[in-house]
Each structure stands twice: as structure tokens, then as C-alpha cells.
Amino acid sequence: MAKFIVETSARHVHVTQEDLETLFGKGATLTNKKNLSQPGQFACVEKVDVVGPKKTIPGVSILGPVRPATQIEVSLTDARTLGATPPVRESGDIAGSAGCKLVGPAGEVELKEGMIAAKxxxxxxxxxxxxxxxxxxxxxxxxxxxxxxxxxxxxxxxxxxxxxxxxxxxxxxxxxxxxxxxxxxxxxxx
Missing domain, CATH: 2.40.40.20 (Barwin-like endoglucanases)
Incomplete structure (x- = not known):
């Protein structure tokens, strides 16, 4: 039977250009630290703190390129740490999902939705x-x-x-x- 690689995806954030500039300053761009297995996707030098109702997880990696919607992907263990209850969903399906705050060196973004545990x-x-x-x-x-x-x-x-x-x-x-x-x-x- 044919096999395929299984990769572990750690917690990460996808951001819009607007949120990137709020977090890192006007004109900010994402800096490619390492290419990922999916074509055009990369881990960034830039990191943010994810703030939940209970606790903060500092230094969470941003994945590039920028996206049409800001999204936070966490494990259910991360969610418990944050005090959040994100749904288990496919990436991009964030309507009605959990909210949180992102904190960068230049500002903060308060999200009403966007946090999921990726299916x-x-x-x-x-x-x-x-x-x-x-x-x-x-x-x-x-x-x-x-x-x-x-x-x-x-x-x-x-x-x-x-x-x-x-x-x-x-x-x-x-x-x-x-x-x-x-x-x-x-x-x-x-």
C-alpha cells in the first residue's frame, strides 16, 4: 500500500496584511525563516503572543504568506492553557470560532473569532x-x-x-x- 509523510503541525498564526501592520508596524512584511512542505508556505521570523481568557502563550510562530483572514491554530491542550474553547475545523473555517488577542511589538489585535483546533x-x-x-x-x-x-x-x-x-x-x-x-x-x- 502507498504511504505518505505525516507531519506534526505545532501551534501557529496566519495573519492578514492589515493585522500584520497593526502588530509589527506600518509597511511590515513577513520574513521567511524556513519553507514548509506545502508549496509557497513558510515559517516566519515574526512571532506574536496569543492571549486567552486564562493565560498567554508567548512567541507563537506566524506562517506566511499573509491570508484573507487572521486565524490561530492550536491544539486542544493549548486551548485549555489559554482558557479558550475552539472548535475542531478545517483551516479557513473560522466563522463563529473562538476569539483571542494577538500581541506584537507594535500593537495588539483583538479577534472576536479565528481560533480553531485544525481537523x-x-x-x-x-x-x-x-x-x-x-x-x-x-x-x-x-x-x-x-x-x-x-x-x-x-x-x-x-x-x-x-x-x-x-x-x-x-x-x-x-x-x-x-x-x-x-x-x-x-x-x-x-
Missing amino acids: RHIHMTPDDAKVFGVSDKEIVSVKVSPCSRPLVFGDVVVRVSEKFALAMHIDTDEANAAGCAGEVFGEIVK
Whole structure:
């Protein structure tokens, strides 16, 4: 059976240009620190503090490029630390989600919504989807290995686009539950 890389996605923030300038100053741009597996996506030098009702998580990475809406992706453990209750959703689906405050060196942004726990997902090109026999938005189960506490993740959404590179994303809570470390692979189980 064909396999794909499984990557752990730590807490991060996506920002609009307007919010970036509020946080870092007029004319601010994102500085590429490291390219990510998805084409055109990168981890930035810029970081912000995420402030919840209960606590603050300092130094959270921003991922670029800028987006049409500001979004915060956290694990459910992070959410408990912050005192927030974000829904588990696909990236970009932020309507009615949890709010928080972002604090940067030049200012603050108060968000009424935007915080989610990202639903585990697999990025695929249309050709990858044919190889794996799946379609966009299909829900599958994925066995991950090698891990010290092997398991099968259910409720994994397949996301298909020409713009993607083949990779599954889980959050830090999910990686810890399976004991994932180093290079980890997944395979769809029927």
C-alpha cells in the first residue's frame, strides 16, 4: 500500500496584511525563516503572543504568506492553557470560532473569532488522489508508523488541490498520543 509523510503541525498564526501592520508596524512584511512542505508556505521570523481568557502563550510562530483572514491554530491542550474553547475545523473555517488577542511589538489585535483546533487532514494533488483512490473532502482512516504507541486516526479529511504537496498534518496532541517522533508515515486503511 502507498504511504505518505505525516507531519506534526505545532501551534501557529496566519495573519492578514492589515493585522500584520497593526502588530509589527506600518509597511511590515513577513520574513521567511524556513519553507514548509506545502508549496509557497513558510515559517516566519515574526512571532506574536496569543492571549486567552486564562493565560498567554508567548512567541507563537506566524506562517506566511499573509491570508484573507487572521486565524490561530492550536491544539486542544493549548486551548485549555489559554482558557479558550475552539472548535475542531478545517483551516479557513473560522466563522463563529473562538476569539483571542494577538500581541506584537507594535500593537495588539483583538479577534472576536479565528481560533480553531485544525481537523487532521491529508493534502493531495488530483494525481495523488487517483493513486490513493480517494476524492476531495472524503473522510478516511490513517494508520501511522513507526510510532511508539501505534494507532489509527479516524475522521481524517482528504483535501485535494493542484496547489498541494502530498502530506498528512496532525497536531502536537495527536502526535504525542501516537508517540510519533522523527520521520513518520501514514497509510489509508479501509
